[in-house]
Each structure stands twice: as structure tokens, then as C-alpha cells.
Amino acid sequence: MKLLSFLTRRGSAPVARERLQIVLAHERALNGSSGDLVRILQEEILAVVARHVKIERDMVQIKLDRGDSISTLEIDIHMPGEVVSVI
Amino acid sequence: MAKVLVVTSGKGGVGKTTSTAALGAALAQGGQTVVVVDFDVGLRNLDLVMGAERRVVFDLVNVIQGDAKLAQALIRDKRVDTLSLLPASQTRDKDALTPEGVARVIAELREKFDWVICDSPAGIERGATLAMRHADLAVVVTNPEVSSVRDSDRIIGLLDSKTERAERGERMEKHLLLTRYDTGRANRGEMLKTEDVLEILSIPLLGIIPESQEVLRASNIGSPVTLSSPDSAPGRAYFDAARRLRGEVVPVAAPDEKRGLVQRLFGRRVA
Ligand SMILES: Nc1ncnc2c1ncn2[C@@H]1O[C@H](COP(=O)(O)OP(=O)(O)OP(=O)(O)O)[C@@H](O)[C@H]1O
Ligand SMILES: [Mg+2]
Numbered sequence: 001m002k003l004l005s006f007l008t009r010r011g012s013a014p015v016a017r018e019r020l021q022i023v024l025a026h027e028r029a030l031n032g033s034s035g036d037l038v039r040i041l042q043e044e045i046l047a048v049v050a051r052h053v054k055i056e057r058d059m060v061q062i063k064l065d066r067g068d069s070i071s072t073l074e075i076d077i078h079m080p081g082e083v084v085s086v087i
Numbered sequence: 088m089a090k091v092l093v094v095t096s097g098k099g100g101v102g103k104t105t106s107t108a109a110l111g112a113a114l115a116q117g118g119q120t121v122v123v124v125d126f127d128v129g130l131r132n133l134d135l136v137m138g139a140e141r142r143v144v145f146d147l148v149n150v151i152q153g154d155a156k157l158a159q160a161l162i163r164d165k166r167v168d169t170l171s172l173l174p175a176s177q178t179r180d181k182d183a184l185t186p187e188g189v190a191r192v193i194a195e196l197r198e199k200f201d202w203v204i205c206d207s208p209a210g211i212e213r214g215a216t217l218a219m220r221h222a223d224l225a226v227v228v229t230n231p232e233v234s235s236v237r238d239s240d241r242i243i244g245l246l247d248s249k250t251e252r253a254e255r256g257e258r259m260e261k262h263l264l265l266t267r268y269d270t271g272r273a274n275r276g277e278m279l280k281t282e283d284v285l286e287i288l289s290i291p292l293l294g295i296i297p298e299s300q301e302v303l304r305a306s307n308i309g310s311p312v313t314l315s316s317p318d319s320a321p322g323r324a325y326f327d328a329a330r331r332l333r334g335e336v337v338p339v340a341a342p343d344e345k346r347g348l349v350q351r352l353f354g355r356r357v358a
Contacts, residue, residue, distance in 0.1 A: 012303075012304040012307035012308050013307055015307055015308050015309075016306075016307035016308070019135070019138075019140065019141075019309060022141060023135070023140045023141065027177065038144050039154070057155075057156060058156035058158055058159060060159075061158070061159060062144050062159065063142065063144070064141070064142055064143070064144045065141050065142055066140075066141035066142070067141070071141075
């Protein structure tokens with residue numbers, strides 16, 4: 001562990017650079033444009049689900065991991081128990 | 088019972104965000120449930136220091152304005168599962184934080200966590216006063232330098248007058264965290280010494296965090312220093328400070344003088 005952390009110790013600046021590039025690219029893309037994609041997705045997903053099931057806002061959980069070329073969006077929808085059996 | 092802690096300073100750039108992340112992580116590493124809350128609306132940085140910047144979906148302002156539930160905005164740390172982050176928003180609207188909204192969010196956080204740690208923005212304006220408003224105790228982050236000490240004195244005045252506790256006539260617990268401390272320079276009389284700062288501000292000392300490259304490295308890689316370098320001098324100093332916050336009596340060790348000498352001899356090139 002110690003040796004490994006010693007060897008990897010040298011360059012933390014490149015990591016910082018890469019993290020900044022990713023987060024700034026996303027922030028700049030949002031600036032000016034009114035639509036925050038995640039917000040829109042959440043609203044639309046809520047609307048679709050609500051058409052079939054009675055659902056509360058906080059039953060949709062969105063997790064995001066922004067990447068360089070690919071970002072992943074994880075969407076958890078908590079359905080009331082009896083609904084699942086109906087469908 | 089939950090404790091709400093504000094990390095504040097008046098002066099900018101003294102180490103509030105660094106200390107929020109490190110103390111929050113240290114408490115969580117010790118098994119406490121902790122949320123760190125970024126109050127620096129418009130200039131959020133705690134997400135970067137915690138390494139969660141890619142995962143921000145909703146923020147404090149979204150929760151206050153009802154666009155998201157608290158549970159949707161909280162980001163669970165991937166390394167320590169008792170640690171969470173509530174990010175600030177990047178909005179330029181200064182009135183995005185309402186006193187009622189902040190009160191509601193803090194009350195809700197109190198139910199979920201042992202510690203609610205609020206990272207205050209610099210200054211003495213709205214953002215800073217809202218961050219301290221509901222605190223049970225405060226960590227006043229100070230650098231051993233005249234303007235920082237003066238600003239800390241003003242913040243102590245606000246803590247004793249503008250907080251809910253103060254208005255109820257209760258005592259506000261305040262702790263001094265001396266950061267970016269350079270023993271060599273203090274000994275050479277180039278920097279205020281710990282005793283000087285303590286005498287002037289007269290609040291108890293929570294810890295002395297030495298100036299260290301480990302802090303820069305930690306922020307580069309997006310990790311609280313207590314996680315990335317727990318055995319480093321600043322890492323150990325933050326762990327000790329966290330234990331003191333929990334009421335343990337831990338003697339304050341002045342940052343090692345020999346280390347100061349070594350740094351003086353070999354650290355020149357870096358400086
Ligand atoms: N002990 C330390 N040793 C070396 N550098 C440090 C130390 N503490 C903080 N710093 C550096 O000082 C700078 C400011 O720190 P930080 O962002 O934590 O301050 P802040 O008080 O939150 O600032 P602001 O008022 O802008 O919110 C950062 O670059 C940080 O890495
Ligand atoms: Mg800060």
C-alpha cells in the first residue's frame with residue numbers, strides 16, 4: 001500500500017486537470033441553455049410513470065456520473081408493491 | 088442528538104472548504120453519520136474537494152425551491168458510506184437561499200445525520216449568516232496572519248449575535264482551527280504564533296493544521312486529506328480535531344519543529 005501510494009504520488013496535477021476538464025465542459029454546456037437535461041428527464045419520466053401509477057416525486061431517484069465521452073444516468077423508480085403485481 | 092456545525096472565517100481562502108471535507112470525513116470514518124453542506128451558492132467547490140463533482144444532479148437551492156426532495160439531492164460518498172454531500176448550486180441569484188428554506192432543510196438533515204457540517208462562504212453577507220444561522224457550534228478557521236485574525240474576530244461577533252442560539256440567549260460553542268500553520272515561519276517571528284492568536288481571539292483551540300503539500304494533492308485528486316493521506320501531518324491533525332469535536336480530550340501537539348527545519352532546508356525549491 002505504502003509503496004504503491006509512494007509511486008503514484010508524483011502526479012496529482014494531471015488528475016486535477018482531467019477532473020476540471022470534464023466538469024467545466026458540462027457546466028459551460030449548461031450555461032445559457034435553460035434546459036437542464038436531467039431535470040427535463042426527471043419530469044418526463046415522472047409524467048410517463050404517473051400515467052399508469054400513482055407516484056410521488058421522491059419515488060424517482062436519478063444518479064448521474066459525468067464522464068469524458070460517456071456519462072451514465074441511473075434511474076431508480078420505487079413502485080408501490082401492489083402495482084407490480086397488477087402489471 | 089444531531090449537531091449542526093458551521094465552518095466559517097470571514098476571510099476567503101483560509102481553508103474552510105478543505106476543513107469541512109476533512110473534518111466531515113474524519114467524523115464519518117469514526118462511524119458517525121455526517122452530511123457536509125455547501126453554502127457557497129454560485130461558487131460551489133465542496134463537490135470538487137470531495138471528488139463528487141461528476142455526480143451532482145440536484146442541489147441545495149433545488150431542495151429549497153421544491154424542485155427536488157432532499158433524498159434526491161444528497162450524494163453518498165463512495166469511499167465512506169456514512170458520509171454524504173449536499174452540493175451548492177451554481178446560480179448567480181443571491182436570493183436563492185431563503186431563511187425559511189434553509190431552516191426547513193437543516194431541520195430535515197438533523198433527523199438523518201449525527202453531524203450536519205455547513206461550509207460557509209467567505210464574507211459576512213447573507214450566505215455566511217444563513218450558513219451559521221442554525222448552528223449549535225462553530226469552527227472558526229483562521230490563518231496566523233493579521234487580516235485573517237481580524238476577520239475571525241468579526242465572525243465571532245456575528246456568531247454571538249446573529250445565530251438562533253444567540254437570539255435565544257444560549258451560548259454558542261466556538262472553536263478555533265488554526266490552518267496553514269508554518270512552524271518555521273512562526274518561530275522566526277514571521278508569522279503570528281498560536282499563543283498570539285489564542286490570546287487575541289480567546290476561544291478554545293480545536294487544532295493546528297500545518298501548511299502541507301498533502302492538502303493540495305488531496306484537492307487535486309478529489310479526496311478529503313483524512314482519506315487520501317490519513318498518516319500525513321494535516322491528516323493526523325484533522326483526525327485529532329474531529330476527536331476533540333466529539334468531546335475527547337486530546338492534547339494539542341504543536342506541529343513538529345524538526346519537520347519545520349527539514350522543510351526549511353529542503354522545501355525551498357517548492358516554495
Ligand atoms: N493546510 C494547508 N496546507 C496547504 N494548503 C492549504 C491548506 N489548507 C488549505 N489550503 C489551500 O488553500 C486554498 C484555499 O482553501 P479552501 O478552498 O479550503 O479555503 P476556503 O476558506 O474554503 O476558501 P473560500 O473562502 O474561497 O471558500 C486551497 O488551494 C487549499 O488547497
Ligand atoms: Mg470555500
